[in-house]
Amino acid sequence: MDKKSEKHNKAMQKQKERVSATMAKATQDQSVVVLLTGNGKGKTSSAFGMAIRALGYGQQVAIIQFIKGVQKSGEELFFLEHLKDVPLYQMGTGFTWDTQDRDGDMAAAKITWDHAKNALSNPKYDLVILDELTYMLSYQYLDEQSVVDVIIARPSHQNVVITGRGGGSRLREIADTVSEIKEIKHAYNQGIMAKKGIDF
């Protein structure tokens, strides 16, 4: 074995020990709340990737989308074609900067939250995705404390994935895993149009 391989194998042995030590400590089998936040690309797509992951194991998934354009997205088209049985509820009013109608948006947010509450109290669901929920809190369309209370009181085996910029300190507190997706660069800012299958 050459020196490079020997050095690599030793480094990997150390990494294995680190991984094993972390695994040995992670013994609590409990559901989690995952918050995907930050200004970078990848929050909604990651939530849908987790939906696919859960569905792969035969888990039951419910998806509630709070802010969405009026046009159908690629993921929505996919679910309509392949996964008709998976409930996918969308607020469907369009982006709030397009509607410019706070009262109308707020009413729509409350109806959408009712759908989320139903999923979050139904033990049938193993995973509930609350896509772009954070904006409902930052715009004060929904009351933060009520939202947090419902998430905490969910069935004990149910995982929750929340996406959206910001998110507020209470959501970060109750989340077990928080990833902040930072935009290092975005094609959009270099004059490249948003792409089907990538951006929407």
Add this chain to the structure above:
Amino acid sequence: MDKKSEKHNKAMQKQKERVSATMAKATQDQSVVVLLTGNGKGKTSSAFGMAIRALGYGQQVAIIQFIKGVQKSGEELFFLEHLKDVPLYQMGTGFTWDTQDRDGDMAAAKITWDHAKNALSNPKYDLVILDELTYMLSYQYLDEQSVVDVIIARPSHQNVVITGRGGGSRLREIADTVSEIKEIKHAYNQGIMAKKGIDF
């Protein structure tokens, strides 16, 4: 209309102007390379979310996974059940810290890269996902310049999504969109076991 609504609607009008201005500038219709990097959770799941998005529009997708455990993941099970026609090639040697075999890993990496090269030269594919490619570069299993050259020379309409920590300056340079996913916290570090449908 009350004051809060009036203020909100004005703010949204300004935001609409900003969004419209960016959209007006983003007029180049060209394919993109997206790099999802950083130490936080969400890179692979986001890549699979984009696969779903692209498939929703009837696009052709090829997925090549460079580092994976020996166990089948939820996303793999999903693809085997619902999307048998989508090529999903995995290196399949297990994590490199488990094999501790640099020469064997390197040979497997080269075979896997051959599959990637085939996809990256085939105009049939609209989206090619290179999951965890970055480790192949940081371990020097693959030559960075050769990898970059093949990506640059791909069919002009083909989008590419690359995941993995690190990534190196050359990959960052040629990527049009780069998101760095930062771990703010992870359930794992609080003693909570990795979860099916969330972590794998």
